[in-house]
């Protein structure tokens with residue numbers, strides 16, 4: 459198969475490129491390396507089935523030609539990560555919305571009616587509760603059990619556009635509407651996938667993601683920084699499961715025009731995650747609690763519980779089998795982190 463991956467040098471994109479190269483597919487990656495990195499794709503550069511273009515999808519002259527060559531397009535290029543979204547609110551909106559529409563338009567003008575997998579996010583479910591602008595939601599005020607698993611047909615509860623943090627989900631919700639509309643109007647094979655807290659090799663903690671941060675902190679013997687009281691809950695899905703799930707959804711072929719959650723439903727509190735990382739890394743790092751407004755900004759709104767309803771996913775992906783669970787993923791990430799970091803001279807934190 460001919461596979462085009464926009465944002466293919468990023469965390470999920472590079473895992474997707476690796477997956478398809480291993481399957482024997484031809485893979486064309488386009489990435490402007492703004493959050494993605496060349497280091498993520500260097501291992502593929504000797505592979506004759508791999509091609510890379512450093513370009514912004516918004517202006518890339520090769521897009522039409524590559525879209526016409528593709529059997530399948532994964533559109534992942536976007537401004538991502540809470541820190542980056544807060545720092546670059548305009549770029550988040552402009553890039554995320556316009557690039558997606560340009561990809562859909564290019565695919566529509568191509569010859570093959572390629573399959574298109576659009577990356578969206580569980581962030582479109584917002585906090586799962588109605589709240590007022592300026593209200594910081596503290597976990598102690600809301601019982602996580604009162605928030606149900608997020609199901610695709612729920613009305614989105616995206617936060618206010620007055621708050622920069624929500625620009626990401628506002629942009630992705632717009633992308634979803636574009637995707638569904640192109641599928642309807644032009645009968646295109648578009649599926650919208652909402653990712654829930656994807657983790658795994660090559661994810662960076664630079665833009666805020668909790669798992670790579672805790673793993674690095676535990677291995678380095680630094681304090682694990684829990685934001686808020688740590689009662690907020692998440693479900694983490696290993697990226698190696700995520701990429702084969704995306705392939706299964708597109709190959710299954712019954713989800714065109716639909717929106718589907720992609721993730722795992724093994725749930726953990728953030729404090730529980732910190733304790734698990736510490737234990738698995740045999741780390742003596744302390745766990746410290748940082749108020750959310752110090753970690754992000756005054757207007758930050760926490761999602762107290764985020765868990766996917768996977769009924770639609772299981773139906774469309776045809777009995778998908780996960781190969782990873784949280785413990786296995788963390789052990790793997792801890793081992794990888796140890797290879798990166800020198801062993802501290804005053805031992806005790808590395809557990810070798």
Ligand code: UDP
Nearest residue numbers: 540655666667668669671683684685690728
């Ligand atoms: N978080 C944390 N410490 C960190 C980074 C993140 O406690 O060093 C928290 C964050 O506030 C959130 C959860 O971990 O409640 C997951 O954060 P992440 O940015 O990975 O994903 P998202 O907020 O999108 O679920």
